[in-house]
Amino acid sequence: MENSILKVENLNVELDGEKILENLSFEVRGGEVLTILGPNGAGKTVLLKTLLGILPYEGEIKWAPGIKIGYVPQRLPFIKDIPMSVEEFFQLKNVSEKEINPSTRAELGAGLVPHRNEVSGAGEILKSIGLGKEILKRKIGELSSGQFQRILVGWALVSNPRVLLFDEPLAGIDISGQESVYNLLEKLKREKNFTILLVTHDLSIVYKFATNCLCLNKKILCYSTPKELTTERLSQLYGGKIKFYEHKHE
């Protein structure tokens, strides 16, 4: 398929002997916003991590060659314990560069590791996340949750990615912060036409923002446009019977 950014086929993930993801197959094209929905423990975060290449899996994950991925993780509870300025946090990007050889780069689905010379200027990144340069000297621990979330997005943008992976970007942020982070996502999408994969519980995002949604509970329960995401399907996903998939050791 032309313009395919990501193709997943028969993806299976098993952690500590427990099946987390079963036979996932889906495809993401350039410029799409795919939201991943599902109850707690459905494997949403695991799916993102697997796509990033940091968890073992069976099956096939094919990223478009040379594509760069920016990852915005769910929560970083420990960061506030570390006395660190925003600028220093950005300097942590690229620290591993020297250790990565081209073959692991390819193995990781390529593009997870940026080249130093491709790092865009701090000013430009701060502008795109709607923050001023004065924030660079601030202590990370003193930021509001909304500001911190923006910094995380900015951190992912440093490597100049084409794809962004978000894990619940609005969780734990107050309402005004949520609004601003949401507006940021929309702005990034509009201005740079990122392809976005987004795990969320927030259905308003799905209806306003997504081009496709994937309902996940170990297996793919539905894969559709937001319009086709009916109440029936949602209750099936969240409230309905949750099947227990038995796993037999051999």
Place this chain on the structure above:
Amino acid sequence: MNSQFFLSLISGIFIGGVAGYLGSLMLTKRMALVGDALGHVALPGMGLALLFGFNVSIGAFLFLLLGIFLIWLFEIKTSLPMEALVGIVFVASLAIGFLIVPEPELLEALLGDISKVSFEMAITSVIFSLLIFFVIKRIYPKMILTNISEDLAKSEGIKVKKENFIYLLSIAAMVALGVKIVGSLLVGALVIIPAATARNLSKNLKGYSLGSLVLGILSCLFGSLLFKITHLPAGPLIILTSTLLFLISLIFKR
């Protein structure tokens, strides 16, 4: 100043500095008490070294390697938290130490003795301190990122297991050096207190890591000078100096 005291002072300053620096990393990893525990793990090795007349740090290091290996092995076998496993290994080591080491050596192992530092010992302390310092400096940003989020670090291509292994080895080497200065009972303080003080005073990572290093040096320097004046045991004096600096930092806390 006599040359014996000078040798003690030099060893103390280098070891204190690198202990503080490494401590700043351990504090961000919530491993502040690990140094303490490992100090006790080193005890049987130190006792044996004193009994058979070889370098205390070598004895300590061998037992530390064994201890870390056991902790790692237990961690694979059970799902108990790291903390509990460290606890088991450290009290067991303590018990073994008490059984096999005769009393005079035991006291020296527990409290350390900087008055006996030989020229060779001082040289090895300086060399190993520098070596550990440069290793830590190299892995520092990667460890910080790993402490913030292992997933984020992995997604940046950092080999977390490898870095962790280097980090643990550095801690073992540092503890092996530190026990000579302040003894196995107090070595933990060498890593915790300067980092805690620096955290009170710093607003960024650079200030924090450098501050820990400088405070580690200052504690050993002033503590050793106090030892020279008062002839009280050096280890406790170094730790109390460090504690005093910590109390002062509370006043200036940012």
